[in-house]
Amino acid sequence: xxxxxxxGATDREIRTVxxxxxxxxxxxxxxxxxxxxxxxxxxxxxxxxxxxxEGLEYVEKVLRILKPYKLVSRDFRKEDxxxxxxxxxxxxxxxxxxxxxxxxxxRGMMVGIGGLVAAAGASFLRGGAFKPRxxxxxxxxxxxxxxxxxxxxxxxxxxxxxxxxxDPRDIDLVAKYADVIQIGxxxxxxxxxxxxxxxxxxxxxxxRGLSATIVEWLMSAEYxxxxxxxxxxxxxxGIRTYEQATRNTFDVSAIPVVKxxxxxxxxxxxxxxxxxVGLVEPLAAAAIAAGTDGIMVEVHNQPEAALSDGxxxxxxxxxxAMVSRLTxxxxxxxxxxxxx
Ligand code: PEP
Ligand code: MN
Numbered sequence: 020x021x022x023x024x025x026x027g028a029t030d031r032e033i034r035t036v037x038x039x040x041x042x043x044x045x046x047x048x049x050x051x052x053x054x055x056x057x058x059x060x061x062x063x064x065x066x067x068x069x070x071x072x073e074g075l076e077y078v079e080k081v082l083r084i085l086k087p088y089k090l091v092s093r094d095f096r097k098e099d100x101x102x103x104x105x106x107x108x109x110x111x112x113x114x115x116x117x118x119x120x121x122x123x124x125x126r127g128m129m130v131g132i133g134g135l136v137a138a139a140g141a142s143f144l145r146g147g148a149f150k151p152r153x154x155x156x157x158x159x160x161x162x163x164x165x166x167x168x169x170x171x172x173x174x175x176x177x178x179x180x181x182x183x184x185x186d187p188r189d190i191d192l193v194a195k196y197a198d199v200i201q202i203g204x205x206x207x208x209x210x211x212x213x214x215x216x217x218x219x220x221x222x223x224x225x226x227r228g229l230s231a232t233i234v235e236w237l238m239s240a241e242y243x244x245x246x247x248x249x250x251x252x253x254x255x256x257g258i259r260t261y262e263q264a265t266r267n268t269f270d271v272s273a274i275p276v277v278k279x280x281x282x283x284x285x286x287x288x289x290x291x292x293x294x295x296v297g298l299v300e301p302l303a304a305a306a307i308a309a310g311t312d313g314i315m316v317e318v319h320n321q322p323e324a325a326l327s328d329g330x331x332x333x334x335x336x337x338x339x340a341m342v343s344r345l346t347x348x349x350x351x352x353x354x355x356x357x358x359x
Pocket of ligand 2 (some may be wrong): 121328
């Protein structure tokens, strides 16, 4: 961290800054210019709050040198992290394929859709039992009953299951059934929830928040990693912009940017980005071309009757057709898609 003092800072003020730096366990390097004094704080600045210096009236500005996140950064680990769940890989040379309904609605649909997406090449089955709905009057999910149907679908298909955890009070329940725990966009900065999943030994999908910057997203991943859980899968699912033509704006650039900044696998959810079924495939294709480690898509046997996110849900036949086209795009970038 570099602290630039205002012109005319006194010796006493310089000493105050120096002592403050030392009190944080860092050492100070003072450089006196003709007009300005610059003080370098040497050491791990991540534990030092820049505001502690910015608040001093004789400090002009504070520049951070290190990235605010550590464990999830590429600097910390050069190689890509590859996560294996029940033999299925996320990261490495594969594009993992998560597919399934937005919400678990009943046993029949869950086992039915599970079988169809498995046959089409999905490597993971998704479905929400706890749903983060904008309206309190909308379907909120089946809770434990939904988790049981997911587990039955896993039994029937052999696919590992991913499902959302919304509340730390449900963590034991969700962890009992889920192979991968999803933290939804709306909870990306629910720090208590992040801390709790950080204590679990299960992979976590961390969706990007609705209006989160990449650094904020990585800081949330750092919360999980700092508790000891490094099995984190970042998921770009579109961000909120002024554009109304799509439900969210799919930030395809986030994929290569985050893969440059972090060793963690990055997957993409074109369904929630698009909000419209017809846009799912082009966004998925772009994500694969941009280097995604996985795709998550919503599939429903009867989208017009879905209890949530019908307009963006693919029918199983459309999913199957999409997978065969996307497989060729994956091959063009040297990867295999799902289990296809
Ligand atoms: C979902 O996956 O169904 C979901 C609610 O996603 P998001 O948190 O990205 O909105
Ligand atoms: Mn959904």
